Amino acid sequence: MIRVAVVGTGGIASGCHMPALAAQAHRAEVVAAVDVDADRVKAFAAEHSIPAAYTSLTEMLEAERPDLVHLCTPPFLHAEQARECLEAGAWVWCEKPLALSLAQVDTIAAAESEAGPYCSVVFQHRFGSGARHLRALTADGTLGRPLVAQCVTAWFRNDAYFEVPWRAKWATEGGGPTMGHGIHQFDLLLSVFGEWSEIRAMAGRLARHTETEDVSMAIVRFANGAMASITNSVLSPREESYLRFDYEQATVELRHLYGYDNGNWSSESELWSPPENIASGHHAQLDELLNSLERGERPAVSGPEARATMELAAGLYASALTGQPVKRSDLTPGHPFYHGMNGGLSL
Known part of the structure; x- marks a missing residue:
């Protein structure tokens, strides 16, 4: 099982990340949640049956050693939190925007290693x-x-x-x-x-x-x-x-x-014929991300x-x-x- 931690327990975590993770329960287990608000993270953990709740990212990384961290925090926290997770050996899936500048993007990239861990950003469309x-x-x-x-x-x-x-x-x-x-x-x-x-x-x-x-x-x-x-x-x-x-x-x-599915697309051309109907969204991207993690590929x-x-x-x-x-x-x-x-x- 892939051990997952969710950092930031606001609306995007509850509304998008947790449903996507639930769909991957056969291979991904949420082992911890983190939020600076102690009451909120405890409530979030209880609601989603997550065994551990933390108010410190550093403490969580040391104690839980997750394989993957979902960063659902405000943008100004992304670069430093992503760097810390990568240096702790965890892959990162970060909400957009990935960082506040190209300099911060390069700081995140420098914390990756050639064979992983890697940091991917949520661009589900x-x-x-x-x-x-x-x-x-x-x-x-x-x-x-x-x-x-x-x-x-x-x-x-x-x-x-x-x-x-x-x-x-x-x-x-x-x-x-x-x-x-x-x-x-x-x-x-x-x-x-x-x-x-x-x-x-x-x-x-x-x-x-x-x-x-x-x-x-x-x-x-x-x-x-x-x-x-x-x-x-x-x-x-x-x-x-x-x-x-x-x-x-x-x-x-x-x-x-x-968000969209095939019904939102149109073309006058007979060449337009998607072979399957997969909706855009966190579900679709997380599936691909976990595939990459299992293969050890970027x-x-x-x-x-x-x-x-x-x-x-x-x-x-x-x-x-x-x-x-x-x-x-x-x-x-x-x-x-x-x-x-x-x-x-x-x-």
């Missing part, structure tokens, strides 16, 4: 059967060259949502809807269209009383020549997540909100894959805050936006 099928059709050229894409995260969050102290601050969340909301959709876009090369962007604070943006928009050029537009909003009363992929021979569309959305998505977020902010186009190759340790998503600037 990659793992539904529709996304898998589209990647396969793209890779083998069935649809022709990828040409144009639209990537829209049009969500709504009211002022009360941002009353949580760590939200929409550069130092604690790393950004606004670009980092905390739209990142799911443009990660899926990147998984299909591949490496990006250049970005031009704008960001604004139009309606919410936040430190970061509440809307961002970007145009992206990919290494293969394709181009895409990206919209990230938390001001949209009719919520929708929408992706459109235009190839030489077909258009494929995805309309959903927080899991999906870790290492360079995870970094590429964070690079796009950093490039978007760098372009928006400086008013200049940004190339992916620019984002080296000498670049101000390598060390923080706002590059030391104010919106």
Whole structure:
């Protein structure tokens, strides 16, 4: 059995991680939960029949020696907690965003070893059967060259949502809807269209009383020549997540909100025919992650894959805050936006 610990016992742990773990009970056992709130972690452990509850990550790692740690904590804690878990020999599955900067992403990567443990980030939209099928059709050229894409995260969050102290601050969340909301959709876009090369962007604070943006928009050029537009909003009363992929021979569309199955995908092409119907979500990604752990192989959305998505977020902010186009190759340790998503600037 794979020994699992859950760190952070809020809504994402209860609503997404525990149901996914329950579906893997035949090979994964939750042995411990951790939260700084003693009453909350005890209640969480009792509710989910977890044998041990801790208020210290360090103490839990020393006592339980888990194989896998689910990090369900606020973003500003991710980098240090991931590093500590990796150095203790545990694999990590971390909620998005993985870190607050590319520098922190590289710190996490440095704590991995060549043969594991590894740190993967929760980007569950990659793992539904529709996304898998589209990647396969793209890779083998069935649809022709990828040409144009639209990537829209049009969500709504009211002022009360941002009353949580760590939200929409550069130092604690790393950004606004670009980092905390739209990142799911443009990660899926990147998984299909591949490496990006250049970005031009704008960001604004139009309606919410936040430190970061509440809307961002970007145009992206990919290494293969394709181009895409990206919209990230938390001001949209009719919520929708929408992706459109235009190839030489077909258009494929995805309309959903927080998750999809095959019924959310459409195409006019007879070439579009997913062979199975697996919904996106934590369940689907955890299944793949545990497969990788059992084989001792680097899991999906870790290492360079995870970094590429964070690079796009950093490039978007760098372009928006400086008013200049940004190339992916620019984002080296000498670049101000390598060390923080706002590059030391104010919106």
